[in-house]
Structure formats: C-alpha cells, structure tokens
Amino acid sequence: MFASNLRQGFNKANVMPFSETDDRQIFATFAPTVSQDRRQSLPQPKISITRTGLLSSRLTRYNSPVRLDNSRTTHKRDSEMVHSVISILAEVKPKQGELLRRLFVDDPNNHSITANSAHSTPLMLATFETTHFLRWVVLPSYQSGPEAPPSPEFLVFESNFDGLTEDYLRDCLAKNRLWFTTVYAHCVDFPEQGSDDQILDFLRQRMRPYSALHTGYPHLTRAMIDEQDKIQRHVEKFLDDERPNFAGQTAVQIHGAVVRELKQAGLQAEETFPERFWPNLFKNLPRLLWAIPQGILLLIMLPYLRFREKIDRPIEDKPVVPSKDVREIEDSPNITQNQMTHMVPIKPGWFRHWLLKLVFLILDIAARTLFTHGRLGSLSNIHFARWVILPDGRLLFMSNYDGSWENYLGDFIDQASVGLTAVWSNSLEFPETRWLVGGGSRDGHRFLHWTRKYQIRTDFWHSWHQSLNVKNILNNDAICRELRRTPSEAEAREWLRRF
Amino acid sequence: MTLDLADIQGLVAFGYSRLRFSSFEFLHIKNRHETKRWLKTLPIEDARSREEKAKADVPVSSTALNVAIGAPGLVKLGISRCELYANFPPEFCGTDDEGAPKNSMGEAIRANVLGDVGTNDPHHWEYGNPKQPTLDLVVLLYAKDETELENLRARWITPAIDSGAVSQIASEKSRIFEDEREHFGFRDGLSQPDIDGIGGATKPSAINPGEFLLGCPDEYGTYSYSPTVNGGHFDFGKFGSYLVIRKLRQDVAGFHHYFQKEAASHGGSVTAGWLAAKCVGRWPSGAPLVRYPQTDPGMEGDNNFEYVGDGKQPIDSDGLKCPIAAHIRRSNPRDSLDEGSVQSRVTVRRHRLLRRGRTFGERPVDPAIDDGKSRGLFFITLQASIRKQFEFVQQTWLNDGKFSRLYESPDPITAPKVSAEIPPSMTIPQDPVRLRLSGMPQFVTTLGGGYFFLPSLSAMQYLCELPDK
Numbered sequence: 008m009f010a011s012n013l014r015q016g017f018n019k020a021n022v023m024p025f026s027e028t029d030d031r032q033i034f035a036t037f038a039p040t041v042s043q044d045r046r047q048s049l050p051q052p053k054i055s056i057t058r059t060g061l062l063s064s065r066l067t068r069y070n071s072p073v074r075l076d077n078s079r080t081t082h083k084r085d086s087e088m089v090h091s092v093i094s095i096l097a098e099v100k101p102k103q104g105e106l107l108r109r110l111f112v113d114d115p116n117n118h119s120i121t122a123n124s125a126h127s128t129p130l131m132l133a134t135f136e137t138t139h140f141l142r143w144v145v146l147p148s149y150q151s152g153p154e155a156p157p158s159p160e161f162l163v164f165e166s167n168f169d170g171l172t173e174d175y176l177r178d179c180l181a182k183n184r185l186w187f188t189t190v191y192a193h194c195v196d197f198p199e200q201g202s203d204d205q206i207l208d209f210l211r212q213r214m215r216p217y218s219a220l221h222t223g224y225p226h227l228t229r230a231m232i233d234e235q236d237k238i239q240r241h242v243e244k245f246l247d248d249e250r251p252n253f254a255g256q257t258a259v260q261i262h263g264a265v266v267r268e269l270k271q272a273g274l275q276a277e278e279t280f281p282e283r284f285w286p287n288l289f290k291n292l293p294r295l296l297w298a299i300p301q302g303i304l305l306l307i308m309l310p311y312l313r314f315r316e317k318i319d320r321p322i323e324d325k326p327v328v329p330s331k332d333v334r335e336i337e338d339s340p341n342i343t344q345n346q347m348t349h350m351v352p353i354k355p356g357w358f359r360h361w362l363l364k365l366v367f368l369i370l371d372i373a374a375r376t377l378f379t380h381g382r383l384g385s386l387s388n389i390h391f392a393r394w395v396i397l398p399d400g401r402l403l404f405m406s407n408y409d410g411s412w413e414n415y416l417g418d419f420i421d422q423a424s425v426g427l428t429a430v431w432s433n434s435l436e437f438p439e440t441r442w443l444v445g446g447g448s449r450d451g452h453r454f455l456h457w458t459r460k461y462q463i464r465t466d467f468w469h470s471w472h473q474s475l476n477v478k479n480i481l482n483n484d485a486i487c488r489e490l491r492r493t494p495s496e497a498e499a500r501e502w503l504r505r506f
Numbered sequence: 507m508t509l510d511l512a513d514i515q516g517l518v519a520f521g522y523s524r525l526r527f528s529s530f531e532f533l534h535i536k537n538r539h540e541t542k543r544w545l546k547t548l549p550i551e552d553a554r555s556r557e558e559k560a561k562a563d564v565p566v567s568s569t570a571l572n573v574a575i576g577a578p579g580l581v582k583l584g585i586s587r588c589e590l591y592a593n594f595p596p597e598f599c600g601t602d603d604e605g606a607p608k609n610s611m612g613e614a615i616r617a618n619v620l621g622d623v624g625t626n627d628p629h630h631w632e633y634g635n636p637k638q639p640t641l642d643l644v645v646l647l648y649a650k651d652e653t654e655l656e657n658l659r660a661r662w663i664t665p666a667i668d669s670g671a672v673s674q675i676a677s678e679k680s681r682i683f684e685d686e687r688e689h690f691g692f693r694d695g696l697s698q699p700d701i702d703g704i705g706g707a708t709k710p711s712a713i714n715p716g717e718f719l720l721g722c723p724d725e726y727g728t729y730s731y732s733p734t735v736n737g738g739h740f741d742f743g744k745f746g747s748y749l750v751i752r753k754l755r756q757d758v759a760g761f762h763h764y765f766q767k768e769a770a771s772h773g774g775s776v777t778a779g780w781l782a783a784k785c786v787g788r789w790p791s792g793a794p795l796v797r798y799p800q801t802d803p804g805m806e807g808d809n810n811f812e813y814v815g816d817g818k819q820p821i822d823s824d825g826l827k828c829p830i831a832a833h834i835r836r837s838n839p840r841d842s843l844d845e846g847s848v849q850s851r852v853t854v855r856r857h858r859l860l861r862r863g864r865t866f867g868e869r870p871v872d873p874a875i876d877d878g879k880s881r882g883l884f885f886i887t888l889q890a891s892i893r894k895q896f897e898f899v900q901q902t903w904l905n906d907g908k909f910s911r912l913y914e915s916p917d918p919i920t921a922p923k924v925s926a927e928i929p930p931s932m933t934i935p936q937d938p939v940r941l942r943l944s945g946m947p948q949f950v951t952t953l954g955g956g957y958f959f960l961p962s963l964s965a966m967q968y969l970c971e972l973p974d975k
Contacts, residue, residue, distance in 0.1 A: 243942070250939050251773065258938040324731055326595045334596075338619045342901070343908055387844060413893065414902040420726070421853045422845055451726040451856070451894075474928060476908050478844070503938050504824045 089228050089280055090139070091172050094395050094405070095164040096215045097194040104145050104160035107193045111143060111466040132469060134182040137175065137229055140391055140407040141166040143190070143467040144348050149399055151352065158399040162194055164210075165405050167391040169228040176210055177203070217393040218367040219430070220374070221382055223477035224390075226280035227484060232472055235483035238274050242486070243506055258499035266490055276487030286376040294372050301365050311358070312443060319354065322436040327456040332464035337412040343476055344390070345412060346468045349404040351434040351461040353396075362443075363402070363433040367394070370426065386418055388477055390470075394430060402434050409476035416458055417451075424448040436460070507723060509703045509715055511558065513962045514745045516551035517572045517646065518718060518888060519704050521695065521862050525570060525648035526682045527655045528864055530751065530884065531663050532633060532956075533672040535582045535642040539974050540671035542583065546970045548573060548645075548662060550963055553704065569658050570648040573966065574749040574958035578607040579642030584972035585735055585742070593733035597893045598748065598957050602636060609634055609641050609956045611752075619897050621905040621922045626952040632753065633675050634954040641675060641956040644751065655679075676954075678753065680864035680884050686792075688865050689756045689881050690782070690919075690949075691873070693792030696807040697838050699858040717890055718860050720746050725856045730890040745962035750896045752885040752955035753866070754920075759876035761949050766874075768943055781943065784934045785918040787832030794834070799827035813842035814850075825935040830910050833919040836903045844910060857898050860888040882950070892957055923948040 099107060135141070146161040168175050180187055180203055187206065191197040198205040224232075245268050253261050269275060305312070329337060339345060353359055382389075392406035408415045419427055428447030432440035438453035440446045448454040472480070482505055489502045511519065522528070535541045551570040559566050577599045581587050590607060591599055600610030610616055612628035612635035622628055628635035645663060649655035659677070666672050688694040702712040716724025721732035721744035732743030765778035779802075783789050789798065792807025813828065813835065815821040822828055823842065828835050830842075839854055841847035867881025889895035903909055904917040907930055916922075918932040923946065932943040961969065 246939055247942055247944075250941065253939050256938070261938055324728075325593065326731070328591065328596045334615060338615045342906055385845065409908065410906060411898070411902045413898050417853065417856070417894075417898075418845075421856070422849060449726065450728050452728060452731055474914075478911050479908070479913055482911060500938055503940070504935060506933070506940055 089169055089226060090167060090222060090391075091170065091175065092167045092217060092220060092222075092391060092393060093165070093172055093176075094215045094217060094393070094403075095210050095213045096395075096397065097162045097164075097191060097197070097209075097213050099145065099160040099162050100193055100195055101159070103193040104147070107162060107190070108145050108464075108466055110190060110193075130183055130186040132471075135168075135179070135471065137169040138471055139167045139169075139229055139232075140346075140468070140470050141168075142346065142348070142405065142465050142469070144405075144463065144465050146350060146397075146401075146403070147463065149352065149401060151355070151400060159195075161397070162190070163403070163405075165393075167222075167407070169230075172214075176207055180206055180210075215395050215397070217395050218364075219370045219394050221386070221389050221392040223382065223387070224480050224484070225380065226282050227480065229471060231277060231279055232475065232480055232483070234274070235276060235480075235487045236472070236475060238269060238276055238490070239479075239483045239486055239506075241269065241272060241274055246506055257496055258503055259494065259496050262489075262494060262499040262502060269490065276490050278491065279484060279488075283379045286379055288376065291372060291375050294368065294375075298365070298368050298372060301361075301368070305362070305365060308358075309442070312362070313441075315358065316432075316440050316442075319439075320436065321439045322453050322457045322460065324453050325456065327459040329459045329462065330464070333459060333462045336462075336465070337459075339412075342411045343409065344470050344473055345408055345410065345415065346465055347404070347406045347408070347412070347415070347462060348465045349406075349458065349462045350397075350401050351431070351436075352401050353434050355400075359433040360400070363396070363430065366429045366433070366443075367396075370430075386423055387481075388415065388418065390477055402431075407470065409478075416455055419448055420451045420454055434461075507703075507715075509553075509719070509722070510745060511553040511704070512562075513964050514553040514719065515572045515747075515960050515963065516553050516570055517749075517862060517960065518701075518747055518860070519553035519555075520570075521698075522570050522648040523682055523686075523695075525650055526684075527649050527652055528680050529647045529655055529659055530676075530678040530680065531643075531645040531647065531659070532641050532675040532678070533643040533645065533663075533666070534639045534675050535579060535672055537669075537671050538582055538584075540669055541643075541666070542970045542972075542974075544666045544669070544671050545573070545966070550966065552963060555705075568650060569654060570646075571658070571662060572646045572960065574644050574646070574960040575969075576609050576641045576643070576956055576958050578609065578640035580959065580969075581607045582642055583969045584974075585969075589733075589735050593735065594959075595731070595891065595893060597897065598959070600636065607640075608636050611750075611956050612636050616897075619901050620952075621900065622952050624922055624924045625948065626922050628952075631952070631954040634956045639673070639675060641958075643672065644749075644956070644958055678866060678884065680866045682864055683869070687790065688883050689758050689867070689869065690761050690786075691790050692786050692788060693790065693807050694865075694883070695861055695863060696788075696792050696809050697834065698809075698861060701860075713855055713858055717856070717858060717895070718747055718888055720744055720890055722890075724890065725852075740968060742961070742965050742968065743959075744965070746965055747860075747888045747890065747960045748892050749958040749960045750885070750887045750889070750892060750955070751958065753882065753953040754885050755880055755882040755951045755953050757876075757947070757949050757951070758870055758873050758881065760947055762874045764947060764949075772941070776941070781934075784829055785832060785932060785943075787828045787834035795828040795832070796822050812840050812847070814847040815841070816847060825933075826937065829932070829934050831912055831915045831918060831932050833904075833917055836909050836917060837899060839903065839910075842910070857895055857903075858889075859895055859899060862886040862888060880953075882953070885955075888960065918943070918946060920950045921948075 142165045144163045146163055148157045148160050150157045188199060191209070192199050197209055242265055245265060249264070336345065336347065353363060388409040390407040392404070392408065395403045397403055424447060425444045428440055429444045431437050432443060432447050436457055438447055438450040438457060486502070486505050489498070494502060549567065549571055550573055551567065554562070554564070556566050575583065577590060577594065581590055587607065597616065598610060600608035600613050602608045611620070612631060617623060617628055634641055647655060647658045649658050667674050686693050686695065700709050700712040701715050701718055702708050703715050714723045714725050716722035716730035720730050721741060722730055724730040732741055734740060735742040761782070762778070765782045768781055769776055769778040783795060783802070788794050788807070789802035791802050791804045793803050793805055794808055794811050796813055797808055797811055813821055814823050835842060839850065841850045843850035843853055845853065863883050863886045865883045867879060870877055870881070887896050905921045907914040907916045909915070912933070914928045914930050915932055916930050923930065929944060930946065932946065934941040934943065
C-alpha cells in the first residue's frame, strides 16, 4: 500500500523519470506564475528541476533586464551553489515591535518555534515549494552608549531557498500577499496599498548582504532532498521485507534488486550537482588583492591587537539565566532540527569593525577557494548559518542546525573554535582571546554563558524537511548516487551499510 | 592542584561496591534549627582510602554515610534565595509559582530535556515532582548486610524523624547483587572514568578532577565553575559535586518477551540473547561485543576498548560488531563520534559521568513471567555540570534518534517511546543486509528522582553553622 501511495504521489509530479523534458517547460514550473490558485493549501506537486533546467533558468535571469539591486552581494555564490539566501531587514514603526511579535505568536498554528500546520494561517506554508528554512525575528532596539539614542527595532526575514531571489520573492508575495502586507504594515515606509512591484521594491531595497555563510548541502535542492528521502524510506522498507530472500545473494545482486524495485515503484533518483565546485582563482584575484595589504596591516598592528585583547572585558564565569524563550530553544523536546538567533554588539571603535570585516573577507576567500563544499570547517550538523552585520553596529548570527543546543555549542568549542573566535572576538564580552584566534570559545563555560546572554527569541521559524538532519540528507544523496551506477561487490557492500 | 580528600565526600572516590546493601533516605526539612543540629552529628564518610585514614588515626568504619542537598534544602538551611538563583546553575534551581525553590528535575522544561514524557511524566512520579513536598536532603547509607543497614538507619535517620527535624518522603532500599548484574541480566557499572588525583597512581586516561568536582581544573583547560555564597566570601562549591538520582523501573518480562518474539519472527536465525546483547553492546557477562562479536566468553567485563582506533583498519566503525545504536556505544561513544577518533576522545572526556547506581527490588524467579513487583535501578551519577554531563548524555546521545548517523533510532534499552510520526527502530548492521528491529516497547520507566548538591565536608560545616534567620 505504501508503494502504491508513493506511486500515485509520483504520478502527480511534473517530471516523470522517463519522459522527455524540455527546458522551457521546466523553467515554467520553476518560476511559478502569479495566476496559480492562492487558496490551495494542500501540498502541491513537487517541482523537480533537472540540471539543465536550473542552469538555463539561471542564465535567463542573468540576461534579464530586471536585476536585484543587491543581488551581486546577496547571493555571491549564485553560480556556485543551487541555493540563495536572503536576509531582509525592515525598520519597525515606533512602538509596534510588540504588536508584531504577537502577530507571530497569537496565530494558533504558528508557534514561534515550530509551525507544523498552515491551514488557517495567512502564511500558507505549502506554497513555499523551494524553501528549506525561513524565519522572522523582531530585533530588539539597542543603545550603543549611555547618551546614544536607542536604535529602532528591526524585523528580519531570513530565508534559504532554491533558485533566484527575484523569482522567489515574487512567488512568495503572489501566494501570500495577505500575510506579507499584514506583517510589513508594521514597518516604516511599507506601501500597504501598493502594487506587487512596489512591495517587491520595498523588500529588495532592504536586503542585507551576509558576511559569511555555511551551508550543509550546497548541491541539493529541496525537490532532490524530498525525492531522495522517499527513496531511502522505500528501500529501508524493501530491505526489511525482502531480507529473508537475500540469503546467499551477493551485494551486487541485492543492489540490482533494489534498483529494479525502485524502477517498479516509479522512484528514480535524479542526478544532482557535484558536491564541490572548481574554484575560479582568476575571479577571486580582486578579493585576494584587496585582502593582502589589509593582512599586512594587521600583522603590523598585532601588538595593538594584543594590547586591546588584554584590556577587553570578557564575560564573567557565572551562570547566565536564559530568558524563558531561549530556555525553550535549549530545552526543546524535538531536537532533530533546531535554530538559533544571536545578536551581539561589535566592540566600539574603528579597529574592531575593520578587523571583523577583514576576518569575513578572509573567510569568504577561503569559502570560495578551499572549502568549496559550502562548509567552513568540519561541522556536519548545520543546514544554513550566516553572519550579518547590522547597520547599527551589531553582529547578527542566524543558524539552522541539528540536535541539541548543548551539542551544537559543544561542537563550536571542540571543533570550530578558530573561525568562530576570529569573528566573535570582535564583539562585546567574548571570552578572552589571544592573537585573534587563540582562547576565545575554547573557554567552554564562558562561551556558553556569553551565547546565552546574547541569544534572542526567534519569533517565527519553519523548516520544510523537519525529519531529516544534515547527515541524513547527505547519506540519502550518497545512496542515490550509487543507484545510478553498477557498483563492484566491495562498493555494493559499502553501499548497503548506508541503511 | 592537590585534592583535599579529607574534605571530599566518599561517594566521589568510591562506589562502595563491597557494601552491597544501601538505603537512600529522601527527607523534607521541617525544622531548620533541629536539622542543622542533627546534620552536624552525622559521620559523613570522606574520600581518603583506608590506608590514609589509618595513617591519620581516623577510625575506619564498616559502613558509609553521605549527604546531598537539593536546591530547596540549601535555601532552608540558610543560603539566600537570591544567591541560589544568581550563583547556582539554572538547571539545578527549580522554582514554583511564588518564586520559591523547587526540585528542578520534575519541572516541565527539564522533562523535555530528559525524555520524561508519556509514562515517564513527572506527574506520575512517586516523589520529586513539583506538586509533591520538596526533596530537601538525601542521605545515602551503605552497609555490608541488611542488619547493619537497619542499625545505621535506626542510629542516624530515625532520631531526626522522631525529633520532628525532618519528615521522610521515601526510604529506598537498594543493593548490588553478588554477580553485579542489573535486572535485565547484564553486568552493570563497568565503564567508570578514572579521576586524576583520586585512587592512587594516575593513569594517562585519567580525567581532570574538575569534570566531577567543582573549583578544580577541568577538561576545557579552565576551572569548573564553583558557586560562592555570602557575597562572594565563601567558596561554597569547592570540592563539591552534583548528584543525580533517578529511580527507573525495569520491565523485565516485557524485555524478555520482546526479544523472544523478535528472534522467532526472524525464523530462528538469531537468538533472543544475541538480539538483546546487540541492543546493549555487551554480553550478559559484561564482555563487550566489539571484542567478542560472536558469543559470550563468560568472563569478567572488559572496559579497555575502542570502536574505531587509530590503525588503518578501523575496528568497528560501521557497527558490524557493536551496533551504532547500542546502549553502551551511545552512553560512552569513546572514539566513535563522527568527528574522528582523536577529536571524539577529547569530546567524550567532557561528557563523562561518575556512576554510582544500584538495583532495587528482588530478582524475578522466572524473568519471562510478570509477577507485578516493582524492580529496577537507581541511576545515580556525579558530575560537575548536570547540564553538560548527565543531561547532555541523556538528551543528545541516548534519547535523540538521530545520534551519529542514525535516522530514527533512540536508545533501544532506556529511551522513552512516545508516539511518533515515524516509528523508531534499531538497526543491527550485518553483511550484506542489516537487520532492523521495530515496534520496541518501552523497557524502562522513570518513577522519580532529583538533582542534589553533594557538598564538601567544609561546606557542610559552613551550612550547619549559618545563623538561623
């Protein structure tokens, strides 16, 4: 019955395994049109993108006259990964932050942390066919000094999705206009009665570039992840049922049986993009040329850095009682996926601001040349994470990760302290650092206190593949890769151990 | 840094395994003044060995007594409420609606972390939930036999109850059986960390004392956090430790039935004993599967082993010998965490537990028959951070179905089973095709418990001498 359901589900999908697909048709499904039925709240047929389809759509967009103002900076890696990430920062009208927060909370189906059902909400989650994760956060206002005027509150919209920003925003707006106008009516300068184009302009103008980005699977679209998930589950079930009949068979024969079964069930893994891209050194030359003199300047200024490090005041080693909202995240019962929004002021003065930007530049170059699989370092439990520098001198960190809060931050302490310390040592009260990358987050106690202190509430967060962690997604991808070829006996054995 | 063993309670150094009979006295303070007077008289065992005690002319007792205090007890004995909440870790300090201290383990937010949901829900607990009288003190008594234990209790506990100083919430008898096996039939308590500075010659694998004692060097290269009191003038936490006690019921008949049924459904190709051992990660004798993958050698438990190793040929990284989801491979992953064997050893050292657990209830005559009697074990651990050690292991390694590279596979032995969209399973890797167990019932149920602070002897004295307000 399971198999027949799957088959039915698949027949509804637009792309058939053996049908001739034509690029134009795929492009049409990929860039959905405004005329689609807005009331439709059931999950829509999965849209699948073949490799050529996505590339052609991308090329089309690149040549199109409509280009986003910030597109170059906002999705720098467009040509290198299949996702786009956006962070839209809109100023909240005075005293309306609380109203806005309540908007996210009051909605009975949108709990701040998990929004599982979308049937009665103005935000129709099922319409976000290409989104992996999104969140809305109302950033509290901030006073940089005793005399400084408090900054306004900001509403941040973070989204991680497949394809291009322009198409994505247009599509979101077309299907959820009521939601967007309700939410953004609380923001300054929002054209409430405006046309779609005016609203789009409003959103576009408020996009902020990320400073550093980490993605767990830059080569996989949501459609691929969903399809591979179905395949993995189907094979697990098949292996359960057929195990007694496999006695005496070789691994290659079992692999063959699995391939035949999937073909019968109408499940076929599409080819995905390569996991890594080939770094384009020539394209990165300007960045390198820009970074090298600054690096030299940093070397000259090292004694000054050390001096600052000695006088900077780190956080006390004393438990920080997290706010109720943050405790709920730390102690969330469902920890397959988790999230964190963290915001800390950058240390005052030009030196730290400059140094932070230099660190981000170096991380950016490293991501484009060395860590071309999207991950900075070895962490394997982060879906999407990014830093964004806010105009008021705060550093915003938004992460979509797997597992418990404690485990995630433990990884920061145990495995990723160099990069994190280089970035966060430029922010207030970070544990004592030596020579930019030493110490810092390795002081586990203080690092956890500090994180708790500056972690803030996430008002709305949703994931579209809640039951999968990064390791599952990558394992599913590896399973599906092996389905497309004929393995040797040893390879087939290895492959079977993935179940 | 040298540890002042005479100031540390004995439970940190010893499991008292020769004192097979024990009783845990959960007490609620009624009269602060009387309680302090009584506490002052208690002969609390310290951590010095027999030889050291003999050298120092301290009488060596044939019994042992240790005392730990819950967050509400600390306030009743004179720590200010404000200092409790400001200086003690948040996971230790519960609070009720009026802001008064409560035992935190039974609070809803901790229940999420610990998997105390469904039948484990604190509302069903025998003691320790927020609706019940607070667990202010727990006195742990250890003796060689039952008569001695009764004498110990009559001498030290009964007078405090009779004088009205405290009321008894529970007096829990527990023991270590001769064969050191728990009720499912497996040898227990084999994997214990060595602590640097305690128990003779230091082994290279010994863990810094700050993982178990407050105010000492820990595995981060810093000092474990120690709460101060009296406006920062007294280091109250130093040489103390946090004590976690959980009463867990074991469904012995359910355990046997399940594995019998599964073995039968696999056509006799596997035995129930083999399936159960795969879920535990050890044979009943305690021999680890990673060393003895085929059959139980029936020998003493071995604890000096790893899962991956540093050689070219990994020992068992795919779990063909000991499944990745097996209980002992997740409660102490050794070198098998995904970050690689070298880093894994470092990470695991930061999440170790000093285990002091014991069983309760009689052995069933026939394990296959449910005689309706309650039996199980007292899960007892000592650590410097409840959150980083006990709660972390429980939440991230045991109860999370996504442990390591798994999909929906919480700990087969101890995890709670709640209705999930995707039913949990347990994969037993085999060549060429893995075996998968599903439809597992819950074998272990939480019946109660609490978080306590096990103070140093000097902190205990400080507490007893605080003026009554």
